[in-house]
Amino acid sequence: MTREKVELPPFQALIDAHWRDVARLARAMAGPVDGDDAAQRAWEKAYAAYPTLTSAKNLRSWLLTITARCATDVHRARKPQRPLEEAPPVAVEGPDAAVWPDPDLWRAVNELPERQRFAVTLKYVGDLDHHGVAAALDTTPAASRRLVSDALATLRSKLGVDDD
Amino acid sequence: MTDLESRLTRLAMPDPKPPVLPDADVAYTLHDTPIGTMLLAVAHGRVVASSFGDEETMTTRLARAVSPRVLRQTRPLDDVRRQLDEYLAGSRHTFDLEVDLALATPFQRLVLTDLPTHTSYGATTTYGTVAADIEKPKAARAVGTALGANPVCVVLPCHRVVGANGALTGYAGGLDAKRFLLNLEAKS
Numbered sequence: 022m023t024r025e026k027v028e029l030p031p032f033q034a035l036i037d038a039h040w041r042d043v044a045r046l047a048r049a050m051a052g053p054v055d056g057d058d059a060a061q062r063a064w065e066k067a068y069a070a071y072p073t074l075t076s077a078k079n080l081r082s083w084l085l086t087i088t089a090r091c092a093t094d095v096h097r098a099r100k101p102q103r104p105l106e107e108a109p110p111v112a113v114e115g116p117d118a119a120v121w122p123d124p125d126l127w128r129a130v131n132e133l134p135e136r137q138r139f140a141v142t143l144k145y146v147g148d149l150d151h152h153g154v155a156a157a158l159d160t161t162p163a164a165s166r167r168l169v170s171d172a173l174a175t176l177r178s179k180l181g182v183d184d185d
Numbered sequence: 186m187t188d189l190e191s192r193l194t195r196l197a198m199p200d201p202k203p204p205v206l207p208d209a210d211v212a213y214t215l216h217d218t219p220i221g222t223m224l225l226a227v228a229h230g231r232v233v234a235s236s237f238g239d240e241e242t243m244t245t246r247l248a249r250a251v252s253p254r255v256l257r258q259t260r261p262l263d264d265v266r267r268q269l270d271e272y273l274a275g276s277r278h279t280f281d282l283e284v285d286l287a288l289a290t291p292f293q294r295l296v297l298t299d300l301p302t303h304t305s306y307g308a309t310t311t312y313g314t315v316a317a318d319i320e321k322p323k324a325a326r327a328v329g330t331a332l333g334a335n336p337v338c339v340v341l342p343c344h345r346v347v348g349a350n351g352a353l354t355g356y357a358g359g360l361d362a363k364r365f366l367l368n369l370e371a372k373s
Contacts, residue, residue: 031211031244031255036204044201057202064204071253072210122197130196145193173189182189 029077032068039081040064042147043088049130049142050092053121059095063088082156085147089139089157096135129179133172140168141176210252212261213244219273220362223338225262228252231285232265235340237358250287269339275373278306280340288336295319296331297341304345307370311349325349333357339366 043063048056067087074083121127130138136158143154144165154165177183186194211233213226224243226234228251236243244255264282271277279301286294296319303318304310312325312332321327332343333355344366348354356363 028249029253031248032209032253033213033244033255033257034241036256040203041201043204045196045198048198048201049196053198060201061204064206068206068254121199123192123195126192126196130193141193145190146196148194173187176189176193180189 027075027077029071029074030080032071035067035080035084036064039084042081043084046085046088046142046147047092049127049146050089050139051095052131053127055095055099056092059092060088062095063091066091082149082153085143085149085153086157089143089147093139125180126176129176132179133175137168137172137175140165141172144169206256208261209256209258210254211244211247212256212258213247214257214259214262214266215240216262216266216269218269220339220358220365223269223358225265225269226255227261227265228285228287231283232337232340233285233287234336235265235269235338236336237338237362246288251285272339273369275369278373282340284337284340286337290331292327293331293334293336295321296328297335297337297343300332300341300343300346304342306342307373309345309347309351309367312346313349315346329354342366345370 040060044057044060047060047063050056051059063084067084070087130142133141139158140154143149143157144151147153147157149157151162151165151169154169155162158165158168160168211226211228213224213234216223216225221237224234224236224238224240226232226243226247228247233247233251234243238246248255268277268280268282272280286297289297296315299319300315303315312329313322315332316322316325316328319328328346332346335341335343335357338344338357344356344363353360353363353367
């Protein structure tokens, strides 16, 4: 059986449309420094796999899922290098308040437990639904919904906002 | 959506970096010339497009016909741009480039492949003559259509083909571009 040829848009169209989203998600997940490395790796992986895709639907979700996995890899590869007594052990470097807009929010997001941070950034920075978040994190939509909900509760508490 | 959720969706950052990728299966660039902006593309070292078509249309055609890994990259086009600039300045009369007619139909390939041998620098020929050269003497109109959709303009010199009465007729880059090219060749 021969596979029907999938008509994929030019890869440059994906870059033009989504490179800022990929960079933003990678930085939110892996931190301001390693996020750029994660984004670059994500594009390399996507470029290598692109001709073998079997569908041209949901290309943005596909890219963001790759980005989430690269950000996770970068983040986890770095963790053992941190001293155990450093607190919090999974937090990434915080953004420079002088350069980054909304540094309080960045710092609060970066201090979330890893799974919560990944879930909340995929949901709001990546604009993925719970199915997309679950696919990126290899979990269920119900679990991703819980992670996001817990993350929002923690952020409200840290930032002192009460907007329910 | 709550205020916190809105803040999260707007989480901004300074200057993210665009990706850097290896040489593309199809590399293209937009190149400004005296006859207008041209989209130049190479695949595996061969010219697949030197066209006046718009970027989205042309890159979509290239993705379909050659490979979806189409990237805007200038460096692989350096030689094509240099030769085209030299040609349009009158200092070059022939191109030293390999051409791939991946975007052409089978009939266009028949017409375009030997076009440089059916024409010569500084001279014009007619649609009917080209039709006779490819042993399709009744296909002058089809030859005109095939040349009008030439995906490798200037490099494959469809501008040298005119109507039987000498009229310039059509050109993908416009009649002013065709006139510029013929005047350039006549002067050199």
